[in-house]
Structures are given as C-alpha cells and as structure tokens.
Amino acid sequence: MKLMTGAPRPTTVPRSGGAVADPRSSSVGFVDVASMSRWIAEQGAERIIGAMAEALERDFARWPQFDKSPRHAVHSHDGVMELMPTSDGVEYGFKYVNGHPNNPLTGHQTVTAFGVLAEVAHGYPTFVSEMTLLTALRTAATSAMAARHLARPDATTMAMIGTGSQSEFQALGFRAVLGIASLRVYDTDPAATAKLVRNLEPLGFDIVVASSAAEAVAGADVITTCTADKRNATVLHDVDVVAGVHINAIGGDCPGKTELDAATLDRASVFVEYPEQTRVEGEIQQMPGDFAVTELWRVVAGELAGRRSAEEITVFDSVGFAIEDFTALRFVRDAVRGTSYEAKLDLIAEPDDPKDLFGMVAPA
DSSP: OOOBOSSSOBOOOOTTSOOOOOGGGSOEEEEOHHHHHHHHHHHOHHHHHHHHHHHHHHHHHTGGGSBOOOOEEEEOSSOEEEEEEEEOSSEEEEEEEEEOTTGGGGTOOSOOEEEEEEETTTOOEEEEEEOHHHHHHHHHHHHHHHHHHHSOTTOOEEEEEOOSTTHHHHHHHHHHHHOOOEEEEEOSOHHHHHHHHHHHGGGTOEEEEOSSHHHHHTTOSEEEEOOOOOSEEEEEOGGGOOTTOEEEEOSOOSTTOEEEOHHHHHTSEEEESOHHHHHHHSGGGGSOTTOOOEEHHHHHTTSSOSOOOTTOOEEEEOOOOHHHHHHHHHHHHHHHTTSTTOEEEOOOOOOSSTTOSGGGTSOO
C-alpha cells in the first residue's frame, strides 16, 4: 500500500533501520499537531493504519535486533507519566506519554504524547513529532496486525467495550486489515457512544448500540476492550466469552488496572508484546508470575503458532511497547520528509569549534 503526501512521493518505511542523513547537514524534522491532523485527514486514517500495520509486522519480525526495556513510569494519584525508549542500533527513539483518566472532567485529554528519533552514531536528534494522534494510529495498527495472526480468518463482527478516543481508530484498523465493518458497541457513557456512532456511521460501518457489555459481545468474533478507569475491574466477564473469539485487550496498561476476568485468561492462549512489562501492567498482572504467555513477535516471525483452532480463545494483552512507537515515528518521518507537512527545528547548538560552546554566548 502506498500513501501520497503533500508532495508526490510514496510512504516507505526502511526494512532494517535505514540510513540516516548526516545530522550536521540539516535541521531536525518536525511535525506539529496541525500538520499531523492535516496529514491524517488528507491521506485517510484507515489507509495510514493499514500501511502502518505492514511496517509494524516488519519490525516485529526483527524484534531481536532492538534494545528493549520496560517503560520508565512515574505514578501519581492523578495518573502516570512515562518514557518509552528503544534502539535498533542505527536509530534511537523514545516517546513521552501521560495517562490521566480523570482529565476529561477538566477538558483535558486522557493521553498526550510526543516522540523523538535520533542517530545512534552521533546522538543527534533527527526528528520530533506530536504523538497523541500518532499513538492512536499505531495502537490501532498494532491491534489489527495482531488480530491478523490471532483472530479467526472468517471474523466479520467486532464488539467494542469502551467508545472513547481510541475507538474509531480501532474500528478503522480492523476494517483496513481484517475487513470487519460490523460493530457492536457499549460504553457506560452514552455521550461517548453517540460520538462514535456520529463519527463512524458516515464512513460505512454497521453499528449496533448495546445496553451492556454482555449484549455487545453476543455474536461477536472479535472483542476489543478499551476503557480508561485506572483500577482493577472486570468489564468482560468469563461467562460472556465463547469459544473461538479473539480478545483485543488494550485498556489494561498500568499497574492496578485490568479489564478481563482471570478465568478467561486461564482458558485462553495469551499473547503479549514484552513479558517483563506486561506482567506488571497488563491483564496478566492478576495471574501467577509463571503464567504462560507467547511473545507476539515469535508468531509474526514464524517461530511459533498463533491461533491453532477455530475453537481456541486468543487474547492479545497489549500494553503498548516502545518498538511500536519507534516504527510509527519512522513511518511518519519517511512519509512527510520534504513535504508541506514537515517543518524544521533549529534544535542543536553547533559552535564552529565543537569544544568552544561558550563562544556562541560570549559578549559581542
């Protein structure tokens, strides 16, 4: 899939951390919120998510090449602030992201983010981008990419429990990658559900609004749970989970926050991004430390099987991992380079003599 940007060039993502321009020869590329919004609106979120899923699949297949560590999180009573770093040896990237569940009560977003790419050889930053919108795209792309390996091939209907800011992106991702256009939705906030219907019905989705989570999942092939309450909760009860369903659990993403019934995890095959992080933040934090999981990258790389039968229950216990953000940053960087979507930042102080930084500020 190719996406055309403001200038006629295709979106491409290097397959193995491609060459980076000499950071001393140019300013740092920058995509602000307005430019990101315009890029997504003009290129189409569904097309971008579909193409990003392909890029994620390539990077998951080379997972061992990356430096990996759990995100660095600072928790407070109000929420969490996190740094998510990684490197493939050629480029380094990190994302700053917050998660504050009560922010909408004061007119703020629950999640905001920005990200940076840098060249490993010199340590110079090369690209900076907003990542509030970009994270929504990459989360949907990761979910859909995982479901391509884990959901039944004949899946036609998705239930969504939680219709907040991520929900439309998830719907577009599953349609782009799996062709699913039939939705059954439930949220405790009727206004959020009305918002989803208002946004997605004009895009051709068939939407059924349910009065409970149990009603929403009845007859669904895929279930996406995406709630924001920062507490241990059971938004999907085991009695409502039938054989053959795939569960895309993306709401449980910090210590003390879960969405699934432990009994469901016990009878499902559970797939994760990075076990060291997921055991602390994901659904499996409620399970014993030796609870068996499969790393998704091994399935993508062909080392292990994903779904093994039509009756199997599969769970993607997704908490979000730095490699996904790295992929998304490189994806948008390559897509907008040299177009009107990209600005330049004079971010690096470069004295004529690298050892004479004071010379840049000495009195005239």
